Amino acid sequence: MRMFKDLLGLEGLSPDEIRHILQTAKPMKDVLLRPVKKLPTLRGKAVYTLFYEASTRTKTSFEMAAKVLGADAVNIGVSQSSVNKGESLLDTAKTLQAMQTDLIIIRHSSSGAAGFLARHLEAGVINAGDGQHEHPTQALLDIFTMREKLGDLNGKKVIIVGDVLHSRVARSNVWGLTKLGAEVVLVGPPTLLPPEMSALGVKLSYDLDRELPGADVVMALRLQLERQQAGLFPSLREYSRSYGLDRARLRATGKDTLILHPGPMNRGVEIASDLADGPQGMVEEQVTNGVAVRMAVIYLLMGGTTNVVA
Amino acid sequence: MEGTVKSKIMDEDALRRALTRIAHEIVEKNKGTENVVLIGIRRRGVPLAERLRHQIAEFEGTSLPLGILDITLYRDDLSTIDVQPVVHETDVPFSVQGKNVVLVDDVLFTGRTARAALDATMDLGRPKRIQLAVLVDRGHRELPIRADYVGKNVPTSRREIISVCVKEVDGEDEVLLLEMPHEI
Numbered sequence: 001m002r003m004f005k006d007l008l009g010l011e012g013l014s015p016d017e018i019r020h021i022l023q024t025a026k027p028m029k030d031v032l033l034r035p036v037k038k039l040p041t042l043r044g045k046a047v048y049t050l051f052y053e054a055s056t057r058t059k060t061s062f063e064m065a066a067k068v069l070g071a072d073a074v075n076i077g078v079s080q081s082s083v084n085k086g087e088s089l090l091d092t093a094k095t096l097q098a099m100q101t102d103l104i105i106i107r108h109s110s111s112g113a114a115g116f117l118a119r120h121l122e123a124g125v126i127n128a129g130d131g132q133h134e135h136p137t138q139a140l141l142d143i144f145t146m147r148e149k150l151g152d153l154n155g156k157k158v159i160i161v162g163d164v165l166h167s168r169v170a171r172s173n174v175w176g177l178t179k180l181g182a183e184v185v186l187v188g189p190p191t192l193l194p195p196e197m198s199a200l201g202v203k204l205s206y207d208l209d210r211e212l213p214g215a216d217v218v219m220a221l222r223l224q225l226e227r228q229q230a231g232l233f234p235s236l237r238e239y240s241r242s243y244g245l246d247r248a249r250l251r252a253t254g255k256d257t258l259i260l261h262p263g264p265m266n267r268g269v270e271i272a273s274d275l276a277d278g279p280q281g282m283v284e285e286q287v288t289n290g291v292a293v294r295m296a297v298i299y300l301l302m303g304g305t306t307n308v309v310a
Numbered sequence: 311m312e313g314t315v316k317s318k319i320m321d322e323d324a325l326r327r328a329l330t331r332i333a334h335e336i337v338e339k340n341k342g343t344e345n346v347v348l349i350g351i352r353r354r355g356v357p358l359a360e361r362l363r364h365q366i367a368e369f370e371g372t373s374l375p376l377g378i379l380d381i382t383l384y385r386d387d388l389s390t391i392d393v394q395p396v397v398h399e400t401d402v403p404f405s406v407q408g409k410n411v412v413l414v415d416d417v418l419f420t421g422r423t424a425r426a427a428l429d430a431t432m433d434l435g436r437p438k439r440i441q442l443a444v445l446v447d448r449g450h451r452e453l454p455i456r457a458d459y460v461g462k463n464v465p466t467s468r469r470e471i472i473s474v475c476v477k478e479v480d481g482e483d484e485v486l487l488l489e490m491p492h493e494i
Contacts, residue, residue: 296397
């Protein structure tokens with residue numbers, strides 16, 4: 001097992017490395033579910049979260065993960081920081097490193113921002129979402145949730161539906177799922193489905209209903225409402241009619257298909273409440289698993305000394 | 311494991327007799343089996359705890375609750391080693407609150423594993439008391455920790471290693487004394 005100091009994406013990880021992270025997340029989840037959610041494991045380590053984009057669940061999830069492991073988690077509120085005074089990303093990160101942080105968790109609107117920091121810092125870096133590139137811990141928690149319910153994902157059919165074009169969640173999931181042998185179908189309107197994604201060994205389709213039969217998992221991506229203004233689809237109603245998930249439509253799978261959504265949900269647009277809150281809906285399960293998976297990643301990176309940019 | 315075998319400290323029969331004695335001592339010291347639970351420390355403490363449970367069930371007629379403890383996340387050397395050790399699952403399917411917990415491990419050496427196991431157990435609840443059962447006590451303690459039940463005391467040097475083999479993991483039951491080229 002190679003040991004990394006950074007986690008930038010799933011593209012550069014081997015199937016065994018992905019499985020090792022998921023395996024480590026299992027005992028982490030047990031710790032999270034018990035009355036005393038505190039470990040001495042990373043006592044004295046400092047973890048900083050540096051989020052240049054809005055986030056509640058991912059940031060809170062990372063903070064919780066670090067704290068359960070015993071590390072100190074410090075949150076840098078970018079809107080109240082020197083970033084507003086024009087400080088560069090690298091200067092901000094070097095300042096944090098100078099405060100002896102062991103790990104920086106960054107979200108940034110530019111693809112490659114996390115990789116850039118990883119190359120310049122001795123501290124470990126976790127990519128919590130960079131532009132349209134990757135969001136590896138989200139994909140890991142999605143895959144963890146699927147494996148918990150379905151077992152081995154080899155040969156399982158996973159449909160990812162929605163705004164694939166702008167989605168780093170979709171990209172990380174494609175890397176992770178295909179490495180574990182799942183059959184991935186990306187579905188969305190032509191304006192939101194980049195044809196070059198087929199180079200990653202996945203099927204592309206504009207017709208959700210035709211793809212549903214046999215699907216083990218359907219993951220709805222959040223529809224970023226500002227995309228409508230950009231003219232990428234005609235109306236929310238039309239989008240919902242073609243690509244929105246609800247219980248009646250999902251009967252076409254012929255199975256108890258798992259429904260995943262990375263959150264936050266636009267209820268009634270990409271996912272109907274009857275499905276999101278029903279027994280097939282995994283949204284809350286995904287949140288719990290997110291903390292466990294991030295605990296596993298933070299734990300494993302703390303031992304890493306090799307600077308490998310994935 | 312590297313190193314040369316110096317001697318066989320226990321064979322299958324000796325190992326079985328030691329566990330039988332410990333099983334009786336556990337019941338005697340706790341005045342029966344009420345409120346007693348066994349927790350095996352991964353890895354070889356687990357099959358040893360299973361055998362103790364089996365033996366106690368044979369002569370007392372009650373099967374004690376059995377848990378499995380992985381102490382990796384409680385180790386005190388995580389910041390000094392390069393590669394993070396693999397974390398396995400802890401499976402203690404009962405409450406330890408108010409119980410007499412008997413921790414079971416194969417070898418007691420520095421006492422650091424036992425210290426980690428104490429902390430891990432107390433994060434699961436507040437037991438009435440915790441006792442420690444080991445198959446071999448080889449000395450060289452670095453912490454103020456002692457065992458309540460010992461299968462065999464074996465004085466060792468720092469260049470020696472005690473290798474406990476159990477059928478469930480290694481295919482046979484025996485305890486070997488190995489000599490290493492360097493101090494450990």
